[in-house]
Amino acid sequence: MISLILILLASLFFTGLVIWTKSITSGRKGPGIFQPLKDVLRLFKKGAVYSKTTGIIFQVAPTIYFASVMMAIFVVPFGQARGFISFEGDFVFFAYVLATGKFFSIISALDTGSSFEGMGASREALFSMFAEPAFFILMGSFALLTGHSSFQGIFTAMHFTTKFSYALGALATFVLVIIAMVENSRMPFDDPKTHLELTMVHEVMILDNSGFDLGLILYTTNLKFAMYGALIANFFIGAIPWYLALLVFFGVQFVFAITIGLIESFTARFRMSHNAQYIFALSSVSLLIFFGVLLVLGKFI
Amino acid sequence: MINVLLIIFTISLLYLSIADRLLTYIKILAFQGIILFGVAFIELIQINPVNLALVLLETIVFKTIFVPLFLNYIIKRNKITRDSEPFLPNFISLIVITLIIIITFLLSNSIVDSSISKIYFIVSLSAIFSGLYIIATRKKIITHVLGYLVIENGVFILSLAVGTEMPLLVDLGILLDIFASVFLLGIFVNKIGDVLKDVDVDQLKKLKD
Amino acid sequence: MIGIYLPGAFIIGGLLLVNRNKMLSNLLVLAFLVLQWIFTVYEYRHINITEFNYFKLDALALLLLITLSIIAIPAMYHSHIYLTTKKDTPRNSAIYYAATVILLTTLSAAYLSNHIAVTWIFIEMTTLSASALIYHRRNNRSLEGTWKYVFVCAISITFVFIGILFLSFSLQHRGGGGLTFDALLTNAATINIFWSRLAFIFIFTGLTAKLSLVPMYTAGIDAKDKAPSPAGALFASVLMNVGFVGFFRIYIVFANTSLHSWTNHVILIAALLSIFVATVYMVKVKNIKRMLAYSSIEHMGLIMLGIAAGGIGYYAAILHLILHSFIKSSIFFQVGQVYRVYKSKSIYDVGNYFKYNLTGAIVMLLCFIWVTAMPPSGLFISELMIFRALFQSHYIIVMVLVMFFLTMIIWAFGKNIFKLLFAPPVGFDDSNVVKINPVESISQFIFLGLIVYLGINPPVEFVTLIQETIKNLPK
Amino acid sequence: MFVIEAFILTIVTAIMVIPFTGVRWKGIFTITAVCLLAILSSIPAVTALGGLNTEVIFAGSSVTGEIPVRIDALSGCFILIINFTFLTGAFYGFHYMKQYRAETANIGLHCIAYLLVQSSLLSICAIQNSILFLFAWEIMALGSFLLVIFEHQKKETVKAGINFLVQAHVCILFLLTGFIWVASRMNTYDFKAITAFSTSYSLLTGIVLFFCFFIGFAIKAGFVPFHTWLPYAHPASPAHISGVMSGVIIKIGIYGILRMLLLIKSDYTLIGYIILFISVVTGIYGVMLAIIQHNLKKLLAYHSIENIGIIGIGIGLGCIGMGTGNSSLTILGFTGAILHTFNHSLFKSLLFYAAGNVYQSTHTMDIEKLGGLGKLMPRTSFLFLIAAIAICGLPPFNGFVSEFLIYNGMLSGFHNANLSFLSLLVFSLFGLVLIGGLAILCFTKAFGTVFSGTPRHLFNPVPSEAKAGTLVPMFLIMALMTIIGIYPVFFVRVIWEPVRLFTSGYEYAPVVNFPLSGSLSMISLCALGFFVFASAIYFIRNRITARRPVVTGPTWGCGYLAPNSHMQYTASSFIRSYRKLAEPVLAIHKKKSEVKGIFPKTGLHETHPYDKAEAMLIDYPLRQLKHFFNRFTFLQxxxxxxxxxxxxxxxxxxxxxxxxxxxxxxxxxxxxxx
Incomplete structure (x- = not known):
């Protein structure tokens, strides 16, 4: 329950922080941290323009997208405190429920019958497909390490005992950060600020959304960031007292947001056709983690 | 005496291999009939007279007179060209038939059983294989029949080997002889000549897969 | 009884030959069938009694005689339909009927004969009557088929005769009765190995012409193709059985000598080659009747495999032989109908049979299932047992090979049959298609049912007869 | 006993009556018979699931020996699955076939074949005598062959049928070999002999025997590389047949594998390893090929292969559990496998029925021609959508539950596993996730191009929604899917009996409770929560937006003002980037002419997906074989x-x-x- 509140809190400022970092690095003052939130609220108040081509799917999809992310957030724990929902194998549910949302956003993009939105949809489907194995192998490795298969179980039972396991944690953080980038269509994989539809992923999918729906989608992006931030934070919280944990949580969220801002400021977008390879490389990294876990457990003889 | 006759029979096989004209084939067949008559007469003298008469009648009337005349009639009636038209040159045929005779001779040497005189075995087997060889290497359908008749003669000799103990088998051989020759030639004279103008083997190669 | 049967049947045959009256010929045919059945029933009551020194009805003869008598009825019926629809001249019909009657009579006599020479005579006579049937259509091709059949059969019969001579050489006591199968069997142990080896190989090779096996199967294909379908049915069933009788009786003798395993190997090789050849040509041929003829080769190969494998394979082989007779005859009867619809046997000209003759198409479909030995066909049971026999005698590679070939055969067979049944025909004018009365298919349905019955739930008597047949074989 | 006699009586009567009735009555009789058969067979099935096995032994004949009919929980479970699918199939088919009523004879044959397939499938689950089993098996194969070639005017249909038949025969040959092997040693055809055989001979014998059976059943089930018949047979047949075929006929292969696992006592660990590996390959390969298909039914057919792979993963895990004594792995693996079998029979039949509706209104299955059907056929598209979500294994529907169980099986396999097993587990984890991701790609493509957007082709008459008659059974299936998604605990409890059969052999402490019951109830909570939550938000959204102004216009063309339907993103473009990546593994025949010059002529780009496994394992050897055979055609x-x-x-x-x-x-x- 507590994690839900914290994530909601983090989601309020996360994107703003990213934008703020980017402005600072490019020498501008930049908008306020809550500007994205204000945008969303403004969108909520607006009317909508619907394409003649679209049907009910198009109208339902943003809602389901949002709901799916919320469902995923319910599962995320906060240190020893369970998430809103917690059970054995809940990370499977986490990944799959996110996929449900993605499924809807893809078909809603295709529902517009546009020459561009399908492009984004295609990429979104492909990229997230490649990102998922990495996540599962990562979680599987930790499940193996800890002997638990729920988020909460894994995170509470995880102790970085040796130096080697710190390396594993770092790798895992890296993987999760990249996954978050992919899932949110951020910089090295996608440039949300580009002006060429041909090179966009997420943004081009929602070209036709407007009004409340668009607001919902934008806010969902914030939520998703905060959610991944929370996951990463959980790696470091472990069994420390709640006030420290709170500190760590927000610290991680801050660092995460600023990192994203920095990455976006200083790197260029990958070539679209190479994206798949990079994302797939994540699985390899996760495999490394897995072998690392095997080493820790002494299964490698 | 039997041995002499059988050797002459074998020599007739060699002659068969180099014969060019169909008429020569027929003459050789008639000649073989006479030899068989002699062999049968000497070999089967002890069996019951009715049976012996039948055998002798078959050899002399059927093999030496009736069949050659009939063949002659067919050749004339169907206007078959006189040449035997082998696929292989006669020289090779001669060598092959000689080889056949030699091999059967060598083969029979390995037989340990003494109850059968080997000469029958050698001569009949040579005749059978020579007949098969003639069938395989001649172009005309009529030569197939001729080759078949040579085989029959060979079989007849073989049957003579046990003729005294089992005359029934000799009778069967005769039956086979009459049946097959009459039947094959019958088809020939009635149908093939009418339907197919040029009596070549190639005419009968339509039914295939 | 055979003393009455043979002359009686020959007289009927002779009368049929000279008679030109339609009504009378029908009556005569009927009379023959009645005679045939009386004979069968009588012989069934008097099993294992020697008649006229040379005839003895044993279990195998009884089984095949009953099979023949059963097949004879629809064969005559379908011949009747064939001749009436074709509006043949009375002379041709007369020859056809007479030849069929003589064929059936000589076959029955050949089944019954207990002397190798007598068997040989009757087998020779079957060639004679069969050739009349092959030449029935009286055109170039049928003449060619007849000529080849007669010629190849003449040679093969000579081979058999040579084999018999060798067999007589091999005997220690060459008495008059020395060549009856019973005598051969009792003297099997004292037989001369050298001569009997030669004897077996010659007899076997000679009989393959009738058996439809490699090496002399060739002419039989043309015969089954060129003969009218009802006659083809007889060729592919009872005529093949006569070859089997000759072979099997001599095989029993050899199985009791030291040559047993050698004969098994010879048979096995011939059987495997047969199945292989059947596969090669089943894939290739586009003529339905020829395809069926090749399928007969395949089945005979399977039967021989059963014999070669021994054990349960003996039972399976006999069962397979009988079932195959029924299925092959019914499928040939059905092909007659197909020919009447399309006026062609080529697979390119036929199609959509389902539309033109529903009952016939269903029969054809079932026949396909039955003949390829798919359950619920009884042939499946016999094939299963043959495979089991192969397995038990450690011929596993052979089994795998055969299974592979059978699969290819099913593929090829199925492709053609389904083309016939379902694919629309090219260039076929269906404005006046011959309507075929479903009644004509009843016999086929009965046969199909019989096959299932005999295969899955054989009556005790049937099983005993087969056991009786194979009792003299070593276990 | 009475049930079996009534069963036989029903099928015989139906087959006798149907050919002689009017075309309308044929359908009604068939449905009645299907219902009767279903009811009759479900009686022992339900009692078996309750733990009360039925065993009747018929005397049989001298050939077959005794014919035992045993219905245990495993049979019962499959009997129920079969019955449900056949019922919905019959009701759907009754309406689907209405437009073919002119072909009376054909319909009659179809009806009989349908009944034959149902009864033989049910018999397969019950009969435990090899010969009779093979009989039922082949009748099933032949019946399904007849069902497949219903539209036999089309050349491809007959071709597909023959392909099916031949492979079915190969399948039976493998089974035959196995049965012969056992019979020749144990001298009986009773299935119990298999157990006796495997225990009395060496471990290796048992493994080889198992794989002999496994290959046979795998051909029917469609495991790679034995799957090649499947993508032809499914598109060729009418929709309800595709549904039934994909739903249960291929599942009978799964039944066979499970049955053999119960019967053969052997080294389960090794067996499990091999099954697991084959299954992962099957799953990945199936879905990889599914994505590139342009024919909707073929796509679904390849997807069946994928799902068989998932089921196989479950079985493989369960097997390893049996071998290593990890009871929770056993339970999770087999529960997942059996539940997924059931689930797949539901959503795949639903998908095929929906595809059938599309086919009937548009007369094409070419994805590139379809589009925008969502508005013309809203109910069908809704049903397709639900099924698509379910088949991708996404919550809150049933597909997720079974995949969840399998995932948890993998996770529980982590305990006390050795290195080789761990590597295999990670491989299969990776595989399963990849399968899930690719499935999403596949079904977003399918749904997106068929039902979303604008039509790509002008259909005359304009496609319209299918008749209510076809939709009712579909909604029924959907309801069941939703129920499983929301309340899986009940179903897991139902299949608890069959799963327990696999654990019974343990000397280890028998597990009484299901290891994941807590999670399952949470899953149902989540699913329900998801529904409620999403509806609530949608409700709020509607309340808010109701007061706002709404404008409709053309789709945003990024400044281009005259877009037309041909400019829509197509299915091939949707998967283009995927295709580029997957090309080395797949065989795609491409034909294209580039656009050249300043005034270019028409450009062209065609892709024809083909199956590389088929090309390598079937086509090439066949070609060589034909060459080889042709060398011998000089004989005649x-x-x-x-x-x-x-x-x-x-x-x-x-x-x-x-x-x-x-x-x-x-x-x-x-x-x-x-």
Missing amino acids: NGNPQFYILYGVVFITAVIIIPFAGTALTTLIHFFNQL
Whole structure:
């Protein structure tokens, strides 16, 4: 329950922080941290323009997208405190429920019958497909390490005992950060600020959304960031007292947001056709983690 | 005496291999009939007279007179060209038939059983294989029949080997002889000549897969 | 009884030959069938009694005689339909009927004969009557088929005769009765190995012409193709059985000598080659009747495999032989109908049979299932047992090979049959298609049912007869 | 006992009556018979699931021996699955076939075949005598063949049918070999002999025997590389047949595998490893090929292969659990497998029915021609959507539950696993996730191009929603899917009995409770929560947006003002980037002419997906074989001289070869003596 509140809190400022970092690095003052939130609220108040081509799917999809992310957030724990929902194998549910949302956003993009939105949809489907194995192998490795298969179980039972396991944690953080980038269509994989539809992923999918729906989608992006931030934070919280944990949580969220801002400021977008390879490389990294876990457990003889 | 006759029979096989004209084939067949008559007469003298008469009648009337005349009639009636038209040159045929005779001779040497005189075995087997060889290497359908008749003669000799103990088998051989020759030639004279103008083997190669 | 049967049947045959009256010929045919059945029933009551020194009805003869008598009825019926629809001249019909009657009579006599020479005579006579049937259509091709059949059969019969001579050489006591199968069997142990080896190989090779096996199967294909379908049915069933009788009786003798395993190997090789050849040509041929003829080769190969494998394979082989007779005859009867619809046997000209003759198409479909030995066909049971026999005698590679070939055969067979049944025909004018009365298919349905019955739930008597047949074989 | 007799009576009566009735009554009779058969067979099935097995032994004949009919929980479970699918199939098919009523004979055959397939499938689950089992098996194969070739005017249909038949025969040959093996050693055809056989001979024997059966069943089930018949048979058949076929006919292969696992006592660990590996490959390969298909039904067919892979993963895990004594792995694996079998039968039949509706209103299955059907056929598209979500294994529907169980099986397998098993587990984890991701790609493509957007092709008449008659059974399936998604605990409890059969062999402490019951109830909570939550938000959204102004206009064309339907993103473009990546593994025949010059002529780009496994394992060997066979076609050359020669050659060969053989051995002996 507590994690839900914290994530909601983090989601309020996360994107703003990213934008703020980017402005600072490019020498501008930049908008306020809550500007994205204000945008969303403004969108909520607006009317909508619907394409003649679209049907009910198009109208339902943003809602389901949002709901799916919320469902995923319910599962995320906060240190020893369970998430809103917690059970054995809940990370499977986490990944799959996110996929449900993605499924809807893809078909809603295709529902517009546009020459561009399908492009984004295609990429979104492909990229997230490649990102998922990495996540599962990562979680599987930790499940193996800890002997638990729920988020909460894994995170509470995880102790970085040796130096080697710190390396594993770092790798895992890296993987999760990249996954978050992919899932949110951020910089090295996608440039949300580009002006060429041909090179966009997420943004081009929602070209036709407007009004409340668009607001919902934008806010969902914030939520998703905060959610991944929370996951990463959980790696470091472990069994420390709640006030420290709170500190760590927000610290991680801050660092995460600023990192994203920095990455976006200083790197260029990958070539679209190479994206798949990079994302797939994540699985390899996760495999490394897995072998690392095997080493820790002494299964490698 | 039997041995002499059988050797002459074998020599007739060699002659068969180099014969060019169909008429020569027929003459050789008639000649073989006479030899068989002699062999049968000497070999089967002890069996019951009715049976012996039948055998002798078959050899002399059927093999030496009736069949050659009939063949002659067919050749004339169907206007078959006189040449035997082998696929292989006669020289090779001669060598092959000689080889056949030699091999059967060598083969029979390995037989340990003494109850059968080997000469029958050698001569009949040579005749059978020579007949098969003639069938395989001649172009005309009529030569197939001729080759078949040579085989029959060979079989007849073989049957003579046990003729005294089992005359029934000799009778069967005769039956086979009459049946097959009459039947094959019958088809020939009635149908093939009418339907197919040029009596070549190639005419009968339509039914295939 | 055979003393009455043979002359009686020959007289009927002779009368049929000279008679030109339609009504009378029908009556005569009927009379023959009645005679045939009386004979069968009588012989069934008097099993294992020697008649006229040379005839003895044993279990195998009884089984095949009953099979023949059963097949004879629809064969005559379908011949009747064939001749009436074709509006043949009375002379041709007369020859056809007479030849069929003589064929059936000589076959029955050949089944019954207990002397190798007598068997040989009757087998020779079957060639004679069969050739009349092959030449029935009286055109170039049928003449060619007849000529080849007669010629190849003449040679093969000579081979058999040579084999018999060798067999007589091999005997220690060459008495008059020395060549009856019973005598051969009792003297099997004292037989001369050298001569009997030669004897077996010659007899076997000679009989393959009738058996439809490699090496002399060739002419039989043309015969089954060129003969009218009802006659083809007889060729592919009872005529093949006569070859089997000759072979099997001599095989029993050899199985009791030291040559047993050698004969098994010879048979096995011939059987495997047969199945292989059947596969090669089943894939290739586009003529339905020829395809069926090749399928007969395949089945005979399977039967021989059963014999070669021994054990349960003996039972399976006999069962397979009988079932195959029924299925092959019914499928040939059905092909007659197909020919009447399309006026062609080529697979390119036929199609959509389902539309033109529903009952016939269903029969054809079932026949396909039955003949390829798919359950619920009884042939499946016999094939299963043959495979089991192969397995038990450690011929596993052979089994795998055969299974592979059978699969290819099913593929090829199925492709053609389904083309016939379902694919629309090219260039076929269906404005006046011959309507075929479903009644004509009843016999086929009965046969199909019989096959299932005999295969899955054989009556005790049937099983005993087969056991009786194979009792003299070593276990 | 009574049930079995009534069962036989029903099927015989139906087959006798149907050919002689009017075309309308054929359908009604069939449905009645299907219902009767279903009810009759479900009675022992339900009691078996309750833990009360039925065993009746018929006397049989001298050939078959005793015919035991045993219905245990595993059979019962499959019987129920079969019955449900066949019922919905019959009701759907009844309406689907209405437009073919002119072909009376064909319909009659179809009805009979349908009944035959149902009854034979049910019998397969119950009969435990090899011969009768093979009989039922082949009747099933032949019946389904007849069902497949219903539209036999089309050349491809007959071709697909023959392909199906031949492979079904290969399948039966493998089974036959296995049964013969057992029968020749144990001298009985009873299934119990298999157990006795595997325990009395070496471990290796058991493994080889199992794989003999496994290949046989795998052909039916469609495991790669034995799957090649499947993508042809499914598109060729009418929709309800595709549904039934994909739903249950291929599942009978799964039944067979499970049955053999119960019967054969052997080294389960090794068996499990192999099954697991094959299944992962099957799953990935199936879905990889599914994505590139342009024919909707073919796409679904390949997807069946994928799902068989998932089921196989479950079985493989369960097997390893049996072998290593990890009972929770066993339970989770088999529960996942059986539940997924059931689930797949639901959503795949639903998908095929929906595809059938599309086919009936548009008369094409080419995805590139379809589009925008969502508005014309809203109910069908809704049903397709639900099924698509379910088949991708996404919550809150049933597909997720079974995949969740399998995932948890993998996770529980992590405990006390050795290195090789762990590597395999990670491989299969990776595989399963990849399968899930690719499935999403596949079904977003399918749904997106068929039902979303604008039509790509002008259909005349304009496609319209299917008749209510076809939709009712579909909604029924959907309801069941939703129920499983929301309340899986009940279903897991139902299949608890069959799963327990697999654990019964343990000497380890028997597990009484299901290991994941807590999670499952949470899943149902989540699913329900998801529904409620999403509806609530949608409700709020509607309340808010109701007061706002709404404008409709053309789709945003990024400044281009005259877009048309051809400019829509197509299915091939949707998967283009995927295709580029997957090309090395797949065989895609491309035909294209580039656009050249300033005033270019028409450009062209066609892709024809093909199956590389099929090309390598079926087409190439067949071609070679044909060449080989063709070399022997000189035999029947029409020349009687040759015919005679064969005889001579045979005789000489038989005489000479032994001589030559002895001579050779003597020679070798001589050289050895030197």
